Amino acid sequence: MTDVVRCVVDAANILGEVPVWDVTEQALYWVDIEGKLLQRLTPATGKVDRWETPERICSVAVREQGGLIVAFASGLAFYDPDSGAIEWIARPEAHLPGNRFNEGKVDRRGRLWAGTMDDSLTSHTAGLYRLDPDKSLHKVLGDVGISNCFVWSADNTKFWFADTLDKQISRFDYDHATGALSNRQVFADTTGTGYGPDGGAMDVEGYLWVAMWDGWKVTRFAPDGSIDREVKLPVSKPTSCMFGGPDLKTLYVTSAVWDLKGDALAAQPLAGGLFAIDVGVAGLPETRFGG
Secondary structure, three states: OOOOEEEEEOOOOOOEEEEEEEOOOOEEEEEEOOOOEEEEEEOOOOEEEEEEOOOOEEEEEEEOOOOEEEEEOOEEEEEOOOOOOEEEEEOOOOOOOOEEEEEEEEOOOOOEEEEEEEOOOOOOOEEEEEEOOOOOEEEEEEEEOEEEEEEEOOOOOEEEEEEOOOOEEEEEEEEOOOOEEEEEEEEEEOOOOOOEEEEEEEEOOOOEEEEEEOOOEEEEEOOOOOEEEEEEOOOOOEEEEEEEOOOOOEEEEEEOOOOOOHHHHHOOOOOOOEEEEEOOOOEOOOOOEOO
């Protein structure tokens, strides 16, 4: 364990987000939401591929059948970045023009979980949805401000979810067979700290890693919600994290420039970059979407 933080891609993303490591490709995908950009790093070669998208792309996952499934701002779609082909699946909040999609992750039954947010960062008009491999869509939660941090325990009995607007991480009992959530409890609360929980990932020891927006750090939470470790970062707005690398022992962290300007931006020239940290523990592999 070194906790040495390296900037592996000086991407200068306006809103870098939702890194996902594909075990088969040995590559990391992530997005720049406000830059309308899909990105992929192949660490073995250092190659970075970039694709411009027709609207804001908010999260991405790899499909079992090939290609990608993404949450664009306005809805969910299959997407071929090389041809630009888009096959729309659902736009469940077309009647809420002030909302957009945000976080998205695939559970271990190959279902996509995708959450929305109020784009004005003020209201609880958003929701959490589950898209099954047969393309049926189910609303799982309502009254959400900003959906973030979709993480499942290794035994598939617990689910963690952060509402960044509320500065809280919740833990649910999770029915892996049906995808149902129950028994919501507050797992961690950052109210009054000046920062809030964003995206996260689970390690093999059952500890939850969460990027802290405006916190200059990622935090490792013990199973009881207490803070186990914190890794300081050279940027104020880390957005999400994901374990990757051949042994899943590299914690990749995305970040954002967002509203930084002038002296504030000059003080953190790597803002918006993609970082890699050797945290001394492996993560859990991500699943491809089953459809």
